Amino acid sequence: MLLDGINRIKALHHKDGHDHHHPHAGDAPVETRASGTREIKVVRRVLDANEIMAKANRQLFADQKIFVLNLMSSPGSGKTTTLEKTLRHLMQDFRCAVIVGDICTTQDADRLAASGAPVVQINTDEFGGDCHLAAHVIEKALSGLDLDDLDILIVENIGNLVCPAEFDIGEDKRAVILSVTEGEDKPLKYPLMFRECDAALLNKIDLLPYLEDFDVKLAADNIRQIHPGMPVFETSAKTEEGFGPWLDWLRSSAKEKLG
């Protein structure tokens, strides 16, 4: 594993088997329970290992002056198309690369490579078919990129509105895409994702004429109910309608870091 936690643990015990509280001076308490068990304090975050790796990634990105965006959404919301079109614009001003996660297939990577940006494909199959990209997976993927020749790295996460929100990968900003075919209620059903992101795209607005029931305002209100003040960009990756404000946000976020 990534860290040897033993010296970080306040684990203590004592050998008397009496049924009482018996804290040691200066040490974490060990409680002998009535059931004949001995309690050992651990007090550690289960995802410690990921958080340490994410911190190392963040330091590397700071040293190399690379702006990193973690792009997340449910499957089929238009992540790859959004990214294809976004890269086409960003690459006029920035050196860009992409890490793309997929449980299997290289279809997304093939589509993105057409932009001319270096693309590293991660099939999480090798990592146990995971539902998210963890920090160590990103660290591994970085070996496939020339970090000295890079301004913006975009990570296209696994299509999933639940798990990726839980895993810091060392990114600077997080964006989530919700498409209008998914329903206005999704932000309320997946609050952690919308809480953790810095911007939201309401995508596929070109389909609105065919979706009588979809209420754009309600969707945006639901997003802001979870994350007051978060920018919500109404976009169509297909027609690039609404792309201006999204690209402006991305460019200014990147410039903030790159100087």
Next chain:
Amino acid sequence: MHEMGVAMQIIEIAQASIPADMAGARVARVNLKVGKLSAIVADSLRFCFEVVARETPLEGAELHIEEVPVQARCNACRHEWTIDQPAFACTACESGDITLLSGRELDIESLELAEEDA
């Protein structure tokens, strides 16, 4: 969906937490704190834990999960409250500038080792 990975981490941290002079002790219970905002399904985690614990000192151990409510503090008016609905604005002044005080936990609090000489 990543409960299997989480279960594996729990086993790993727990095993590393067993003091050297108690090596070989059996873990009777693992006490876990899980925030209500964390992306963990308790039943699914228990199932994965049971599977992953096989042939380790944690085999048969109970995974005790304490749910931690989502507590927030308003940075504008300092009001503190418990969020129990998907709405994250201050319930007193409606400001959206809030700090979450709890609810994101996924922590191992302690282990309970069975006394072998009991």
